[in-house]
Amino acid sequence: MQTGESSDVETPTAGGYQALSEMRTRIAEAAQRAGRLPNSIALLAVSKGQTLGSIRRIVAHGQLAFGENYVQEALPKIAALPNLRLEWHFIGRLQANKTRDIAEQFSWVHSVDRLKLAERLSAQRPSELPALNCCIEINLNAEATKGGIEPGALSELVSGVRALPRLRLRGFMALPTPSSDPTVQRASFRIFREMVTPYVSTFDTLSMGTSTDFEAAIAEGATIVRIGTALFGARAE
Numbered sequence: 001m002q003t004g005e006s007s008d009v010e011t012p013t014a015g016g017y018q019a020l021s022e023m024r025t026r027i028a029e030a031a032q033r034a035g036r037l038p039n040s041i042a043l044l045a046v047s048k049g050q051t052l053g054s055i056r057r058i059v060a061h062g063q064l065a066f067g068e069n070y071v072q073e074a075l076p077k078i079a080a081l082p083n084l085r086l087e088w089h090f091i092g093r094l095q096a097n098k099t100r101d102i103a104e105q106f107s108w109v110h111s112v113d114r115l116k117l118a119e120r121l122s123a124q125r126p127s128e129l130p131a132l133n134c135c136i137e138i139n140l141n142a143e144a145t146k147g148g149i150e151p152g153a154l155s156e157l158v159s160g161v162r163a164l165p166r167l168r169l170r171g172f173m174a175l176p177t178p179s180s181d182p183t184v185q186r187a188s189f190r191i192f193r194e195m196v197t198p199y200v201s202t203f204d205t206l207s208m209g210t211s212t213d214f215e216a217a218i219a220e221g222a223t224i225v226r227i228g229t230a231l232f233g234a235r236a237e
């Protein structure tokens with residue numbers, strides 16, 4: 001994984017403006033098909049495993065929101081891009097020993113799944129920053145290897161997170177088991193949307209959809225799609 005300056009050579013490869021522009025078009029078209037406004041869907045560029053050069057190339061064309069999964073990888077990138085307009089979203093598994101860095105350096109956390117860690121994030125959020133935007137991640141398919149709270153425990157976590165002073169609960173995140181079948185993709189996103197509908201008065205964000213299933217996610221109401229490889233090309237992992 002290279003994030004150093006040495007890998008920042010500008011080359012006219014895929015993963016630059018063209019991929020960004022195509023992605024914006026595909027999002028707008030998916031929105032239109034769903035009878036939604038294109039600007040009701042935000043594009044989060046998932047930059048894990050990508051170089052600073054790749055990030056800079058799309059910042060130059062107005063992409064300002066970036067998602068990272070690993071704190072150790074994200075911190076040097078955040079430090080190297082001190083552009084106040086960039087918005088960093090933490091989308092990986094939360095660990096207790098990383099909450100301070102997240103609370104200090106990120107604007108959003110999509111992967112809140114335990115009250116203990118949410119409490120740490122709230123306590124550690126610096127007072128000069130606005131409240132940390134959060135989504136609760138739901139483990140839709142009860143996959144042991146994935147993060148997210150099990151659906152049965154959701155309502156308790158929603159109440160707990162809403163009570164925390166330095167977190168602002170914005171909505172919910174899901175990463176369903178990948179499928180290449182658009183019907184199956186939509187069914188998973190629909191189940192997720194219906195699961196969170198009881199909390200509709202408390203959220204404005206559904207963070208769902210990746211490179212392979214964002215169109216199905218938009219059809220089911222996604223407000224943030226998290227796109228990595230379709231924007232940047234393959235990751236170094």
Ligand SMILES: *Cc1c(COP(=O)(O)O)cnc(C)c1O
Pocket residue numbers: 046048069091092175209210211212226227228229230
């Ligand atoms: C890596 C990742 C993505 C992006 O996946 P792509 O297939 O590269 O678009 C989105 N969400 C989460 C939680 C991820 O870990």
